[in-house]
Amino acid sequence: MAQGQVTTEANDGLTTRQRRNRPILLVHSGTGKGKSTAAFGLALRAWSQGWPIGVFQFVKSAKWRIGEQTALEALGRLHEETGEGGPVEWHKMGSGWSWSRKAGTEEDHAADAREGWEEIKRRFAAETHGLYVLDEFTYVMKWGWVDVDEVVEVLRTRPGTQHVVITGRDPDPRIVEIADVVTEMTKVKHPFDTGQKGQKGIEW
Amino acid sequence: MAQGQVTTEANDGLTTRQRRNRPILLVHSGTGKGKSTAAFGLALRAWSQGWPIGVFQFVKSAKWRIGEQTALEALGRLHEETGEGGPVEWHKMGSGWSWSRKAGTEEDHAADAREGWEEIKRRFAAETHGLYVLDEFTYVMKWGWVDVDEVVEVLRTRPGTQHVVITGRDPDPRIVEIADVVTEMTKVKHPFDTGQKGQKGIEW
Numbered sequence: 001m002a003q004g005q006v007t008t009e010a011n012d013g014l015t016t017r018q019r020r021n022r023p024i025l026l027v028h029s030g031t032g033k034g035k036s037t038a039a040f041g042l043a044l045r046a047w048s049q050g051w052p053i054g055v056f057q058f059v060k061s062a063k064w065r066i067g068e069q070t071a072l073e074a075l076g077r078l079h080e081e082t083g084e085g086g087p088v089e090w091h092k093m094g095s096g097w098s099w100s101r102k103a104g105t106e107e108d109h110a111a112d113a114r115e116g117w118e119e120i121k122r123r124f125a126a127e128t129h130g131l132y133v134l135d136e137f138t139y140v141m142k143w144g145w146v147d148v149d150e151v152v153e154v155l156r157t158r159p160g161t162q163h164v165v166i167t168g169r170d171p172d173p174r175i176v177e178i179a180d181v182v183t184e185m186t187k188v189k190h191p192f193d194t195g196q197k198g199q200k201g202i203e204w
Numbered sequence: 205m206a207q208g209q210v211t212t213e214a215n216d217g218l219t220t221r222q223r224r225n226r227p228i229l230l231v232h233s234g235t236g237k238g239k240s241t242a243a244f245g246l247a248l249r250a251w252s253q254g255w256p257i258g259v260f261q262f263v264k265s266a267k268w269r270i271g272e273q274t275a276l277e278a279l280g281r282l283h284e285e286t287g288e289g290g291p292v293e294w295h296k297m298g299s300g301w302s303w304s305r306k307a308g309t310e311e312d313h314a315a316d317a318r319e320g321w322e323e324i325k326r327r328f329a330a331e332t333h334g335l336y337v338l339d340e341f342t343y344v345m346k347w348g349w350v351d352v353d354e355v356v357e358v359l360r361t362r363p364g365t366q367h368v369v370i371t372g373r374d375p376d377p378r379i380v381e382i383a384d385v386v387t388e389m390t391k392v393k394h395p396f397d398t399g400q401k402g403q404k405g406i407e408w
Binding site: 027028029030032033034036037038039040041042044045046047048049066067068070071072074075078084085176179180181182183184185186187188189 | 231232233234236237238240241242243244245246248249250251252253270271272274275276278279282288289380383384385386387388389390391392393
């Protein structure tokens with residue numbers, strides 16, 4: 001349902017216009033499929049609004065290129081060529097972030113993750129993107145690679161209208177607390193349970 | 205996790221290659237956000253595989269144009285111009301399907317829905333698409349506008365490798381039974397609960 005019913009009157013002193021332009025923090029958690037996929041689907045909406053999109057994949061291998069990256073980067077090129085939609089940047093931690101001169105090492109994911117978070121902080125301060133997809137960022141917090149209290153503070157005080165989607169299992173309760181929308185994707189049935197193999201176009 | 209672990213050995217007499225090319229039926233259900241959004245995210249993957257995509261929106265108003273449509277149709281045009289990715293068709297029931305000469309009426313959603321289903325049956329038979337997004341199709345079944353046993357039979361016997369995603373709340377148990385992947389999106393927290401308004405780029 002695209003236009004939901006507001007079931008409660010807000011009591012926050014904001015005008016409707018202000019509420020309609022409030023920066024949103026979304027969390028996609030749970031054990032099921034669709035956490036990242038729904039985040040990339042949201043990026044489609046952001047693109048059509050002309051918002052600059054920044055995707056930051058924290059755990060996936062750098063060798064791994066998923067179909068969503070190919071398609072969203074194609075939309076980014078379309079923006080460059082025609083002005084339609086918005087620009088798209090896609091960064092993967094893997095073995096070193098693309099903005100970094102130094103190659104990361106397989107051994108120090110923690111340092112790579114911290115470097116990614118430092119870059120995101122700089123971008124929040126500069127209001128670089130309209131939508132940030134922090135893919136699998138819950139694990140970075142869970143494993144103690146970044147300080148959750150600092151993440152909460154940075155998210156709470158980010159300037160302007162910068163929307164953020166965090167994906168991954170087991171989000172920290174402090175993140176859930178400050179999130180505007182939290183959706184849990186629950187696996188009801190999955191082909192891997194019956195020995196089905198992952199397949200291209202569906203799994204990646 | 206893009207490459208899942210297979211936890212059970214398959215006992216279906218198929219080779220790995222056959223299993224990797226098996227047509228998949230996915231169901232996105234639940235009361236939370238992300239059912240349709242994740243389906244459109246999946247369409248990004250399908251596009252990058254070069255599969256012809258067919259989106260069929262069964263309930264949304266025809267006047268309503270969501271950002272995902274704008275973005276996926278832009279990818280479809282990119283395919284036409286450069287050959288990259290796959291073609292995209294987006295059809296809305298609203299007040300009459302786009303392939304139909306006659307305008308639908310506000311009063312007869314049931315007839316419009318049946319017409320949509322008849323078209324989808326023809327496309328399955330012709331193997332028109334690699335991915336079908338049947339958005340909010342669970343309601344069409346729930347409200348008795350199409351015969352669920354017929355839908356099950358058509359889905360079970362569809363030829364070739366045609367993947368299907370059905371979205372919506374309360375999927376019929378017979379559909380869940382034949383589905384390969386069922387994910388339930390559960391609302392943990394939603395801004396409408398606290399009087400937040402829907403906003404462009406996030407809700408549509």
